[in-house]
Amino acid sequence: MVWSLGLLSADLRIPFNNAGDSLFFYAMTKTIIETGWFFYNNQLGAPHGLEMYDFPLNNTLDILIIKIISFFTSDSILVENVFYLLTYPLTTLTSMITFRELKINYAYSVLGSMLFTFIPYHFLRGVGHLNLSSYFIIPLMVMVILWIYSNKLDLFKVNNVYQNRSRLSENRLMASILICILSGLVFFYYIYFFCFFLLVAGFCSSIAMWRKTPVLTSFILILLILLVAILNQSPTIIYQWQYGENAEVAIRSPFETEFYGLKITQLLMPINGHRIPIFARLASYYHGTAPLVNENSYASLGIIGSLGFLFLLGMIFFRVSSKYSIQEHDLAMMGRLSVLNLSAVLYATIGGFSSVIAYSILAQFRSINRISIFIAFFSITSILLILKYTSNKHITATKRNIFICIISFIILIVGILDQTSDSFVPSYASIKEEYNIEGRFVNNIEAIMPENAMIFQLPYLPFPEYGLMMNKMDGYSHFRAYLHSNDLRWSYGAMKGRTGDAWQKGIASMPVKDMINVLSQTDFEGIYIDSYGFEDSGANIISNITKILEEKPLTSDNGRLYFFDMTKYNKRIRDDSFNREKIPLIFDSGWHDIENWAGVSSRWMQADATIIEYSAENRMASLSFQALSFYRNRTLEIYSGDKMVYRVTVPTRIINVTAPVPLMSGLNIVRFHMPEGCERPCDRMEQNTDSRCLSLAVQNVVLA
16 A cells, blocks of 8 residues: 555645545545534535535445544544545455455455455545545445355344354344444445345345245345435435425436446456556557546456456356355355346446436436446455365365465465556645645635635635536635635535525626625625636736725735735725615526616516525515516515515516515525416417516515
8 A cells, every 4th residue: 555655755644636526525524523524614605604415425434434533633634644545454354354254265365355455446536536435345245245145144044943053143144234234324326236236136046046035135134224324314304305405416317327337348448557558558548539438447457357357257157056065165156246247237337227227217326337346346256266266176285375375476466566556646746735835825814814704715616516627627626725724714615506605606797896895795804716717817807806906916826826805995895884885686596587678677587586685684674676477467475584574466567566574694595486387478479489487577676
């Protein structure tokens, strides 16, 4: 591990990766340390705060380990780096447990454990996919799967007449229950795959023995896993029951199952940057020319795993008797692994059964290529069983131990060299330089800002999973500031699809002068700009803000980041209460684009629409506007939060409406609801091609 990751050159207080999804996980680790858990963080998503209920971290087992590490240090970068490094020995340990349970000797067990620990998947997922690189539970999952497949775990036959067998069965039962409980606390992809293989093992075992108890055992264990997973997910379930499901977060389309599907080619393909030049060129050529190459390129098994994978595919063509001598037990296990391996390929490959499920039932599991880590374990296990069978069958007892040690050492060296690359070593020096530049910049901001000052970050980026690059800026780059901050509140991190995000999006889309006015009146003390997010490197917006604030910005040493202090401007605005402009309303969901009616800006709404308003205090406000109904009279209901505060019948001519609206301190949602729904003009009037759904038009909307 030290050699493969170049840890002698690493500083564990510096991120292993300072970009992309890695920033998300570092920020979540910091949130866990500072707040106790990950669901809410007042230092992010200002002014509303970060709420993670719509996008929860399901890997509670990992979080518990992170919490334990945080007892020894509060440095979030160090905590996450240590956790990531711990996933290597933890994977080795759980692999050893499973291999020894399969009666594989120590030397071969060490060999298999090391090969599985240092599979390319582990490095390529890294801290950027921390919930995937912490796959140490998988060997234990496979152990339970094979127990069921081998009829060694039967919940209906625990009490056996033979006491020793009964005790062994009870131990397996207790171990299986514990493993299933822990499995319900890991990343949901691994839960999904575990349940899939339990079903395969249960059905195959029941068919082979013509007994129903194996599949019933599988179903019971799956129910236990799902029960734990649902309990783990219960805060999200309760939150979305109260506030509604978020239609913008973690939305998956069926075609993504094809896009991120498993490719057999990539299982067998060498890694990028392979030590052997011809292999490196082959991988580079394939990844540069083949279609649908994405994270599924992380599935490489290495040469040892590939041999095991091909052997298991070949093994499926041989019919093996269900009765074995002790010596032939390994052949039976290979047969079971071959079935599990084939089921994984048939399910996960592009155009496989996962696509059938995605298009007909459930599309949430899009990155099915992640099943490759199970395939890797099956493949490595088959190699160990082949070695064990061969050495027991063809090597004399006097030479067997020497043979086992020599062959294990050779395969281990070849396998590790094949599965790792110098490209896996992070660019520690450049990452450290960039990280320290950002740290000095944020420290300079904190030196001039009052404690808990709110900082608005530009450009606006939706959170989470923006996915695309905004010019030269990746989707989680705004977390860089928070990672160095102790007592400032940052705007980035408001959950998209919720009130805080809609308000931020509306503010960021305003003309610069209006945006600054709103930020001033909503108690923001500064503006942070990442110039990489703008086509002109921020030149235009930086120039405009400089003129309005009459302040020169702080600039990071690398010229990427800018900060404007708004405190003097805020004082001028607050002192000049006569000229202070009103905070504009943010038209959120349910509204069509603005139309010009004889010089008056007007908007049509659908059946439901919302307006967001910020209030500095609790107060009773007055909402006034002109309105008309489309085609026929309709009832308009106005809600503040969940409470209806006004109801009026709106005719097809313009009328004045004034409604009392109670506002709370902070962000408020005012909802317009038309019980009669909306209609399309093209359905009502001939020659009309307007297909929008219309109910009510409003103009001159003022909340005072």
